[in-house]
Amino acid sequence: MISYIWAEDANGLIGTKGGLPWHLADDMKYFKNTTMGHPIISGANTFRSYNRPLPGRQNIVVSRKTDFPAGVLVISSISELCEMIDQNPNENYFVTGGANIFSQLLDKVDRLYRTKIDHSFTGDTYMPEINYTDFKLAKSVDGIVNEKNPFPHTFEVYDRKA
Numbered sequence: 312m313i314s315y316i317w318a319e320d321a322n323g324l325i326g327t328k329g330g331l332p333w334h335l336a337d338d339m340k341y342f343k344n345t346t347m348g349h350p351i352i353s354g355a356n357t358f359r360s361y362n363r364p365l366p367g368r369q370n371i372v373v374s375r376k377t378d379f380p381a382g383v384l385v386i387s388s389i390s391e392l393c394e395m396i397d398q399n400p401n402e403n404y405f406v407t408g409g410a411n412i413f414s415q416l417l418d419k420v421d422r423l424y425r426t427k428i429d430h431s432f433t434g435d436t437y438m439p440e441i442n443y444t445d446f447k448l449a450k451s452v453d454g455i456v457n458e459k460n461p462f463p464h465t466f467e468v469y470d471r472k473a
């Protein structure tokens with residue numbers, strides 16, 4: 312199966328200048344805990360924003376280039392990626408973005424892990440439009456606002472309707 316995991320602001324913004332527009336410590340922890348042990352699939356730009364392969368997860372990068380660190384599985388097309396996913400039906404593949412990769416798997420994604428941040432930031436990269444009528448909200452948990460997490464945020468999980 313395919314899951315998306317991302318955080319977006321009140322306007323669907325997800326990125327700025329190759330990075331995140333905000334720092335939310337609890338969302339970083341949520342991302343780590345949720346994806347740990349599962350393969351993660353990232354576009355080349357998003358992978359570069361990590362600065363290194365993320366530990367404890369098979370790092371799969373979608374790119375036409377090949378200059379990635381040892382141990383990273385580089386896949387050069389979406390069709391090749393889908394073939395691999397189809398061959399491993401018991402695996403939960405987490406697509407970690409960015410917008411470019413999210414936009415190419417919209418009809419295939421089974422589950423959405425969306426962190427909704429109730430604040431407007433400035434940036435340059437937006438989440439592609441998702442048809443939420445195809446999904447049902449399975450979980451919604453408000454995050455705690457504090458010094459390290461200064462913006463109200465909600466952790467949501469949506470499952471594709473059968």
Ligand SMILES: NC(=O)c1ccc[n+]([C@@H]2O[C@H](COP(=O)([O-])OP(=O)(O)OC[C@H]3O[C@@H](n4cnc5c(N)ncnc54)[C@H](OP(=O)(O)O)[C@@H]3O)[C@@H](O)[C@H]2O)c1
Nearest residue numbers: 317318326329330354355356357374375408409410411412
């Ligand atoms: N808020 C969040 O949760 C979140 C999550 C993820 C990312 N982001 C942000 O989003 C931004 C990056 O997103 P992005 O849309 O610019 O880039 P991206 O989706 O991370 O990467 C795009 C790159 O992936 C490769 N690619 C895409 N489709 C391909 C295909 N079909 N076949 C082969 N290669 C393909 C190409 O790289 P090559 O040129 O190497 O071929 C392309 O330039 C950053 O600011 C990041 O911080 C935010």
